[in-house]
Amino acid sequence: MTDVDQTAIDAFEAQRRYLGAVAYRLLGSLADAQDVLQEAWLRWQGVDRAGVDDPRAYLTTVVTRLCYDQLGSARARREAYVGEWLPEPVVSTDATPDELAELGESVSLAVLAVMEQLSPAERAAFVLHDVFSVGFDEIATTLDRTPQAARQLASRARRRIREGGRRAAVDPAEHRQAVTAFAAATARGDLQALLAVLDPDVVWHSDGGGVVSAGARPVYGADKVSRLVAGLVTRWYTPESSYAHVLVNGEPGLVLLSAPGRVDGVMAFTVTDGRIAEAYIVVNPEKLSHLV
CATH class of the missing domain: 1.20.140 (Butyryl-CoA Dehydrogenase, subunit A; domain 3)
Known part of the structure; x- marks a missing residue:
């Protein structure tokens, strides 16, 4: 050389x-x-x-x-x-x-x-x-x-x-608190606690790419989203399932694990006034293959 x-x-x-x-x-x-x-x-x-x-x-x-x-x-x-x-x-x-600093603004x-x-x-x-x-x-x-x-x-x-809906950035601690409350409510299957952490006009986005079952269109409203999440958790959750708290594109989010080391999904959130205003869940395995 x-x-x-x-x-x-x-x-x-x-x-x-x-x-x-x-x-x-x-x-x-x-x-x-x-x-x-x-x-x-x-x-x-x-x-x-x-x-x-x-x-x-x-x-x-x-x-x-x-x-x-x-x-x-x-x-x-x-x-x-x-x-x-x-x-x-x-x-x-x-x-x-x-x-x-090297990677620019998140x-x-x-x-x-x-x-x-x-x-x-x-x-x-x-x-x-x-x-x-x-x-x-x-x-x-x-x-x-x-x-x-x-x-x-x-x-x-x-x-x-x-x-298009970009909201002002919130304090990371406030963002993390809302994500933690969401994870705890879903893990317990507590519908009322889930409703409490969702903005009344929350929007749920999901991407399965036709490989994994996911909604074809966004779901709107806390009542519909809370029931959707409760149903998804019931089908997905097992004694080996867990959430991992991570940064998703620089903001507090969650990784869904069906077993240690097996990533089933990644969740990102937009938080407004302490509540989740938008949720984004990626479950298409082709978009998760880089994660361990």
């Missing part, structure tokens, strides 16, 4: 986590993000790196354009998807401040789901600027737009995300 080859590897590896974070937020799929990174690496090998002043900026442009190309075909696939399509969840038990499962409504250009402008603080001049070059057009794309995306 030549020194040039090793330099190329080192430069790419130094940006790999960051680039993966960009690709995931643009695509909502960890598998697709990895495919993009592989293609970006192949292009990085072939470029004249002597002419690249800023590898991070150059690779960000490459990854964004690859994702941009994928978003059109991804939308067509998701329109043919069985039931609701939800992003693949990123699950962790904790994250250091340095890791959080984007919840709820926001990623709303971002499916954006055009590819709006999504790219929003992710690059609002999540990773990339300047509009650089975004304009990446998207082949003017800086003013890039600014308008990000602004329009921000507005559409707000209109």
Whole structure:
């Protein structure tokens, strides 16, 4: 291996986590993000790196354009998807401040789901600027737009995300308390306690992908959601079943375990005024295969 080859590897590896974070937020799929990174690496090998002043900026442009190309075909696939399509969840038990800074602002499962409504250009402008603080001049070059057009794309995306139901961030302790109360109520089969932790207008989203039984459409209202959850728990729960409290896309959530080490589902929540306003449960095994 030549020194040039090793330099190329080192430069790419130094940006790999960051680039993966960009690709995931643009695509909502960890598998697709990895495919993009592989293609970006192949292009990085072939470029004249002597002419690249800023590898991070150059690779960000490459990854964004690859994702941009994928978003059109991804939308067509998701329109043919069985039931609701939800992003693949990123699950962790904790994250250091340095890791959080490297990976940009956390984007919840709820926001990623709303971002499916954006055009590819709006999504790219929003992710690059609002999540990773990339300047509009650089975004304009990446998207082949003017800086003013890039600014308008990000602004329009921000507005559409707000209109799509994104709620203001709550204190993590308040969020965790609501998730803990939900888990305790479902484990006990306590319908009244479950109703108490659900917002009256709660919305339940589920993604089974046609592989695992799940609702084809969202379920609305605390009464319907509480009864749905009670029925699901009755069918799923065994002496070996349990919940694990984790971070799902940076926010308190749950992993459903039918046995130690066997993940059956991941749950993310939006919390408003101490109650669960939206619940997202991913049970499609294809979207859980990266979890142990």
